[in-house]
Amino acid sequence: MFNGKAGSLKFLASLGLNVPPFTVITHEEFISWGDKKIWDELHEALATTDAKKIENLAKSFIHSVHIPDTRLDLGKNVHYAVRSSASLEDSPEHSFAGIFETKLFISQKLNEAIKEVWHSLFHTKALQYCVDRRLSWTLLKMDIVVQAMIDGEKSGVLFQADPLGKITEQIIVAGPGLGQGIVDEETDTDRYIVENYIVKERHIHNKKHYIAFDQGSNTLIKKELADNQRELSTLSDSDIEKLLKASSILSSKVEHFLDIEFTFRNGDLFVLQARPITTVPSRKHIHIFDNSNIAENYPKQSTPLTYTALARGYSANFKNLVRYLGFSEDDFRYINHSLENLVGQWGGQIYYNLNNWYSVYTLLPFGGEKAASSFEEMVGIGTSGMIEVPERTLFQKLRIIAKILPKFASFYFMAGRHHRQYKKEFKELYERFNRDAHNTKDAFETIHLLSRLDSEFLAIIKIPLLNDFFSSVLNRSCRILAGRLAGSRGDQLYNDLLSHREDLESSKAIYSLIGLAESVRANHALVTFLEKNLQDHHILARLLEHSEFRDFYHKFKAHLDRFGDRSQWEMKIEVPTARENPETTIKLILEYAKSGMSEKSQRSREREKSDYAHKELKKYWFAKPLTSLLFWQLFRKCTEVICFREDARFDRVRFKGLSRKLVLSIGKNLVAKKWIEQTEDIFYLTYDELMSLVYDTYGPGYWRELISLRKNHLEKFKDLKLPDRLIVNDLTFAEKLSDKSTVTSSNSVRGVPCSGGIIETQCEVVLDLNQAPSLNGKILVAERTDPAWGYFFVGVKGIIIEKGSMLSHAAIISRELGIPCIINVKNATERFKSGMKIRMNGDTGEIEIL
Template identity: 30%
Template sequence: MIIKHTCRDTPYVTETGGKAYNLLLLRQAGYSVPDFIVLPVSFFDEVSDVKHNAEQALIEILEALPNTSQFAVRSSAVAEDSSNFSYAGQFKTLLCVEAKNIPAAIAEVYASVNAQHIAAYQSHSGKADLKMAVIVQAMIPATQAGVAFGIDPLSGNEKDFLINAIEGIGEDLVNGSKNADAYTVQAGSIAQQQIAGDTSVLSIQQIKVVSSTLTTLNEFYKHHQDIEFAFVDDKFYLLQSRPVTTTAQPNEAAITWDNSNIIESYPGLTLPLTFSFIEKMYAAVYRQMSSVMGITVGKIKANDAAFDNMLGLLNGRVYYNLNSWYKVLSLLPGYKMNASFMEKMMGVKDKPDINIETGEAGIRDYFDIAYAVTCIIRNVATARKQKDLFISDFNSIYNQFVNKDFARSTLKETLAYYHRFEQLMVTKWKAPLVNDFFAMVYFGSLQKMCVKHMPDEPNTTNHLIASSKDIITTEPIRRLPLLAKLLTQKPELDEALRSGSSEEFLQVLARYKEEQAAFNEYIKDWGERSIAELKLETITYLQQPELLVDILRSYATSGAQPFEANTSIDAERHKAEVQMLQQLKGHAVKKGLFNHVLKQARYFVSNRENLRYYRTKGFGMVRRMMLGIGEQLYKQGYLQHPRDVFYLHLKELDEVAEEQFTSADIQNKVAQRKQDYQLYQSLPLPERVITKGKVDKIVLPQTTSTFTNIKELQGIPCSAGVVHAKVRLLYDATDMNNLNGDIMATYATDPGWVVLFPGAGGIITERGSLLSHAAIVSREMGIPCIVGLTGLMDILKDGDEILMDGATGIVQIIQQSEQ
């Protein structure tokens, strides 16, 4: 009935499951594995009531594990802990189970094989036998526990053993509820260590024991191992060992992925259609920018790989490929200076270890550099004219498509419209790219000047850039309060807006021509400016006007007033400028250079935000086209729902039009990707990930840390002001319609979040830089703002009372919420 740990003839893995099979091998090889029994796969065959069956076996289980008061009940699927995929953390494990509760625990663990996320993992990893055995193991009173890898799974370095350890049982490490000590061991010696507490969890001798065990296990299995271990004082126990399944290939170059700033535009999960679109756009427009900046066709062609791989999609999340970004930037003159500016603009917190080989410069290279410098100077001189021409061209192209009903066109017609629109946009996108480059350069230069001449006034740069009065992003918060006021002038509309549902309000609104015209005019102008507007799958106000009604309701309820320029910001701006000029008194050349840099920085930073409006409209047009294609594919039987189109790639749409796929092929692709994304939802990644080669499979998340006893956070100060208030954690802008003066805290914001800014007493974000949307708009509005607060959303709790200082970037926790 049961298999005991003392078994000398190892059963087949198809009976024991992968984890139990490994434990039996380890026990036979002499490793110190806590006593256990296995309920084999056959135990569960044709059993309708697993708990009842386990109750019948309880006496035999307890006899096999005497002198034990608590037990661990673990899964052991046939495919689990195999060399192809580990299913690590996917099935249920129950610890500290009392003897009387063992049958219920067995039933619960066995049932976990049918969880939805398991189906997603299985689909992503490949077909696998998911028949389940269950392990019941004696719990040991661990004084220390941890996990360890016999190779660095992210870098592929075989010389590095990674060890994480905490005090107590290992479950607290796996689920992230305790901070872990982290050790990197090379040849038995500690190469690096990060201690979470006051003293090291493991002694040097214990670290050597773990390292030695990894060495012997690697040799024993002929494969690098991932182990869980525990110590009872100095007695070592091996709890499990499985192959490392996500090891990078050592012969491939390391790639540094970072999403510090791009999360602002692509928060959370991004679906395949959006990624295939933006990956193509980034490659095309940055090739164009390089050409505009004077980089020769030959050099651009020679760096195709860098341009084609500027982005990555890891676990459904968009990342910058920093290797490619640095490589593309190195093609321009002044690489080292520009690299530091780029890091600040992109919010890169830690400079990556990326070595760009520029080679020895020959005579031809000097001519190329001279030509590039000439092009850069010419672009600076013509930037304003380029912007005006771009806006004119954009509107001309946009208006060719704006009135088309893509749902009524054929698939091939809509795809033709898309490719034409795409080509026109790519070839006309020069001005925004040039503007972004010079915003980076001039803002970085201004910041260096301020630090050099006014080192004791760290907020000088922010004051100098603020109050430009020409940022188009603030237009919604001028118009929406006026629209809300208009809609509340008529009693019936006022009642419907304040008390009715959004759908009911729109029905009432249809009876008021003037008010409906004003509502529709806003939708026409700003209907695509919504949260996560650059994700094609996002439902905007244009597609669902009810979302705008929710915003208007909050404005009407709070009595929000139209945004107006803050005179105190003007005063700070003028004061900062006078102070800088005073520092440069008597230095005519430096003064002239400062005035030039300041003027250009103000212009390019403002227009960085303004030109995003046209990007919003361009993406909105593509969204409309893709929704039209989704409707067509749904009618033709290719999709079960029109919005399933967002699970396909652009290339696949063209292939469908050419009849290269059947409807079954497409529906299977969509179903598989939906399962993948269910899995990705539970597999977050840190903002910095290093892999060997480009990732096309699941990248398992690194062990996450939980922050404890932290009372103060330091971020990047963006807009001065001290605010003492409660904090509201927003995971999505739809979480809260009215902040009522509370401090808004979130991961990052995009331009669509601006409708919430008027109600915020202050703004703090986990990600971002001085050129992030939150930074630029909060400076314009005079709202205190801090970005780049590492761990913000883990450390703070909704309702915490905090004190933020937008001038220093410091957030203090005054009183923690009882939540």
């Protein structure tokens, strides 16, 4: 596309964009009009380093050039623009910005203007630019673009990506009058920030001056804007729509992000030129890492053992699933590299490798954009079309359908049987390995046991993975159908309908705590004892010492035995479980006891919302029978797979708890052997390194040094707030390692509603559960949550989360508990302060500071 401005204009015109009439004088054509002998001398001089000689010869050659009178014919235009189109200019690598001449509003002496522009090819600053970038002067060639001049009423530039690196945003800079005023900073401008082709920010400034063409003097002059025009937006919604349409056309044809110069005249958009943004990588070579969803389970930094075990798990899990579904070896080879690298780690934080996830999703029968869209909804992200999702041909889709349809159909119609089989296998596996964990004699035996546990668990996890796919597709389908039934009320009613699911393992854990809290509330002596010993790490043993508290002890012990693997950041193997730190759960029980809540009232509250939504959606049976029939059929299946999704998630927590027990046992053995200094140092080895200890040839000194190195490395990134999305090109960040978003002073903000209700009360911002004060009666504000936060949801009046999806744990549990919840509220933990009174509407997603 980009062979200078000339090539750019020809390309723009070929796409049907409104480009002012133009003609191109080629470099060779221009040379043919001059003295050949002088040109030969000049061309020979270009091979030297004598810039002064080159410039003098170029001047002599210009004087010899005679432009034919018949060469220029652009119709009845009175004024022209004469611009350079050098061979290396406006390329993805080199811009030559501000180096070559441009002549505007030329009506007379057009030939002289053309010569002056061509002569600028050999100006000292152009030659120096080549020297600085090690470009050969002999490569310099210049076509000349002569174009009809548009006397624009408003002009500007659209950047398809923020030149500073944030490629998820398009930036429009526009001001009144001609674009020359913007380039020369003589014109005040407005700024529009666009994401997903929607304007999310408008920065409208007081504009006093603009540049216009004065017919009388035949020059550009600076004029004052009328008082009643200064505070108005330069661009109307219609103008922006036209610009974004043009940008969309170009995005579909060009790999590079462009800056697009434009002007408007009588409401018509004229595209003047487009060139690559040289500071931003091309779309083709972009790799996107996103942690919006995965940070729910793996927030902040994770140790090498957690990361490598996770990476291995993802790879093995999906390979097993692909084979289970019956894909061919050719299909497997097609995505094998992607399966090996589904996650990445930056500064110790874990991210999804979106490029590879999308590659895997192309194997689905409906493939391409639809599959990607379901994945994005499941994990609560969007790529703004930055990753190209290949579409399969009809033949390829039919071939894939023929292969996997039997497995998909089997799972859909017999999901319950698959779920029961998985639960049976996991229960047997967990009990067997938990029993064997107490009988290992040394570190090597424990390592072998851990390896077998890992392999056997990965062999059965394919069912939860397939279930996750169905949960995302069915949830999306049901939400769409609810909208078709109830219109704008569809989302709210659907969320409420999902709110009463008593059979969730997560809900059972919460009701177990509420039951314990009721026992505590009825025993004043027990309350006093627990409050006095709250900080005692051995509180369980203390309870057992008092016969009057033994009934509570046995109930609490039973709770920990069943649910004790749940904790904050519970999927990270380095994080202790609630079973290891029972005092944290005791604190929560006391909070529940003080709140006065009961299991009966809690269940009644949840059932009320669900019953109302059920009743309202049933009203549409007669008006829309087919849609209603399809909705209720899919909804029954949807609730089944969502409940299993949550239960299987709890199983993964139990698997992690058992793995942690084995890893700590290995760590203690290695401390005794003096291979490592502390038990927790074991978490700084990778999974493969841990397995390799059985045939270690390095010796203890090596492992201690390696662990120290990794600790120091992670410490450097400890306080760095990485953005949720990283754009990487050729192993280099295209976005800075900081969140560039700013908190505006607006008193209102909007997020994504996922559990209905309107609440007006004080909020509490919580960044760490271990430091959380009492949340009873308050609105909880958090950056992100994991399942352990569900315990803290009980008693809160509302929940506001910065990140998440409609299938995230916060969304599911808030619906289950009947608590208003809004997710994806940008900068929530910075915008809101503890003690602030706010009003949140869980039906619309609106939040207002009062």
